[in-house]
Amino acid sequence: MDKILFSMPGNEQLAKSISNGINCSMGKFVFHHFPDEESYIKLESDVNGKEAIIVCTLDRPDNKFLPLYFLAEIIRDAGADKITLVTPYLAYMRQDKKFNPGECITSEHFANILSSFIDEVITVDPHLHRISSLDSIYSIPTKVINSTPFISKWIKENISNPILIGPDMESKQWVSRVAKDADAPYVVLVKSRLGDKNVKVSIPHIHKYIDKYTPVIVDDIISTAVTMIKTVEHLKEAGAKPPVCIGIHAVFSGDSFKELNASGVEKIITCNTIPHPTNSIDLSEVFIKLLQLHPVKI
Ligand code: R5P
Numbered sequence: 469m470d471k472i473l474f475s476m477p478g479n480e481q482l483a484k485s486i487s488n489g490i491n492c493s494m495g496k497f498v499f500h501h502f503p504d505e506e507s508y509i510k511l512e513s514d515v516n517g518k519e520a521i522i523v524c525t526l527d528r529p530d531n532k533f534l535p536l537y538f539l540a541e542i543i544r545d546a547g548a549d550k551i552t553l554v555t556p557y558l559a560y561m562r563q564d565k566k567f568n569p570g571e572c573i574t575s576e577h578f579a580n581i582l583s584s585f586i587d588e589v590i591t592v593d594p595h596l597h598r599i600s601s602l603d604s605i606y607s608i609p610t611k612v613i614n615s616t617p618f619i620s621k622w623i624k625e626n627i628s629n630p631i632l633i634g635p636d637m638e639s640k641q642w643v644s645r646v647a648k649d650a651d652a653p654y655v656v657l658v659k660s661r662l663g664d665k666n667v668k669v670s671i672p673h674i675h676k677y678i679d680k681y682t683p684v685i686v687d688d689i690i691s692t693a694v695t696m697i698k699t700v701e702h703l704k705e706a707g708a709k710p711p712v713c714i715g716i717h718a719v720f721s722g723d724s725f726k727e728l729n730a731s732g733v734e735k736i737i738t739c740n741t742i743p744h745p746t747n748s749i750d751l752s753e754v755f756i757k758l759l760q761l762h763p764v765k766i
Contacts, residue, residue, distance in 0.1 A: 469519045469549055471759070476524035476536060482556065482740060482752060483523040489756030495520065497539060509538045516547035521554060521759065522586075527719050527742045529559035529578075540585045553586045554755060556613075556741035557717045558602075561595035562689075579605035590758055592741045592751060593688055593716050597638045613754045615716050615739050616642055620649030622737065622749050623684060627712060631681040635659055635669055635699045642716070643686045652684075653677065659695060669698040674708065682734070683711035690715035690738070693724035700731045710734040718744035 471492035475483030477499060487494055496512040520543045524536050540551050560578035563571075582589065583606050592613040594602060602610040623630050623646065630652045634643030636659035647654035658670040674683070685699050696713050703711050710732055718725075718738035725746075728736060740747040 469517070471521060472513060472515055472518045472548075473521045473523065474539065474543070476522065476532065476539070478743060479523040479525060481743060482525075482554075482755070485750070485752035486521075486523065486554070486755050486759065489752065490759050492521065495543075497542075499535060499539075507535045507538060509535065509542060511539075511542045511546055514546075515543050518548055519550040519552060520548040521552045523554045525557045525742050526555050526559040527557045527717070533559075533581075537581075537585055544585070550587045551585070552588045552590065552759070553582070554590045554759075556592045556739075556751070556755075557719070558589070558591040558594045561599075562597075564598045575599065576605050580607075583607040590755065592739065593642065595638070595688055596641075611758055613751060613758070614645075615741075615749070615751055616645040617649055618739065618749050618751060618754075619646045619686065619714055619716070623650045623652065623714075627682050627684060629681045630684045630712075631655070631674055631677040633657065633672055633674070633683055633685045633699060633703075633711070635685060635687055635695045639687050642688055646686055653681075657699065659698075665692050665694050667694045667698055669695065669702065671702050672699070672706065672708075674703075674706065678706065678708055681709075683708050684714060685711050686714045688716045689719055690717070690728070690736075691719040691721050691724065693720065693728040696728055696733075697731045700728075700733055704732055712737065714738070715746075716741060718742045718746055720744060 472495045473487050473492045474495035498510040500508050560574045563574040588609045590611045632643050632647045632654035634656040640656045643654050660668045712735045713733050714737045716739050736746045737748045738746040739749040
């Protein structure tokens with residue numbers, strides 16, 4: 469099946485890298501906002517009988533989601549055989565439980581809506597905590613890219629004597645894999661989140677590593693950056709070297725990037741799942757591999 473690739477606004481760089489690596493044409497559409505901020509979308513490519521691949525990362529999802537839905541709908545309407553969504557950051561994965569009566573488990577509802585108009589999702593390390601696999605909430609096929617070999621490679625090439633630090637139990641899944649591939653020791657801390665920006669992180673016991681090792685904090689999402697900042701503060705108190713902070717997904721809400729930078733870090737590094745100046749780990753080759761391996765028909 470012929471492939472045609474569409475980039476939602478803001479995703480041009482990754483879309484270009486992917487299109488350079490797979491045999492596809494570039495899809496064209498007109499998109500703008502009316503003065504009342506409603507979206508206007510007009511398809512300008514022939515998609516009939518093709519697999520349409522839409523690249524749309526979904527950080528800050530509420531404003532991106534409706535345009536994505538409209539684009540998918542006109543593509544479907546125009547006769548595409550399959551719509552694949554490449555969404556390097558999959559939103560609404562953290563609200564996976566009713567913590568208090570009346571709360572909405574948004575992960576499930578978001579998965580239901582997305583599954584209703586997309587045929588397949590490809591993403592990078594979704595935040596799987598209480599949900600063990602995307603298949604338990606998505607009714608369409610999903611493919612998950614594991615970024616950890618790329619993070620390990622970056623660490624091996626750039627840091628001598630790293631000691632990896634996972635700021636909470638969820639991060640153990642990433643930190644342990646990164647540590648194994650990077651031949652480095654790791655510790656995982658215990659975190660309690662009492663509010664959006666109110667986070668307590670246990671003290672890292674890394675005394676035997678203090679002199680010779682460079683701490684590398686690895687987490688999946690950096691959002692308010694409070695988790696990273698608290699960990700950096702403990703490391704500073706323990707007398708460790710300024711740490712390198714690695715996040716898979718550079719959400720960076722509000723002033724968090726500035727605040728993390730000012731907290732005494734050596735460097736901040738992220739994967740290119742959300743465009744950001746810290747994107748130093750490029751995952752496009754895995755997207756290319758997965759899209760090339762796609763079965764012909766769903
Ligand atoms: C939480 O469970 C995640 O793994 C991250 O630790 C969290 O999302 C980081 O959030 P923030 O940057 O707001 O502290």
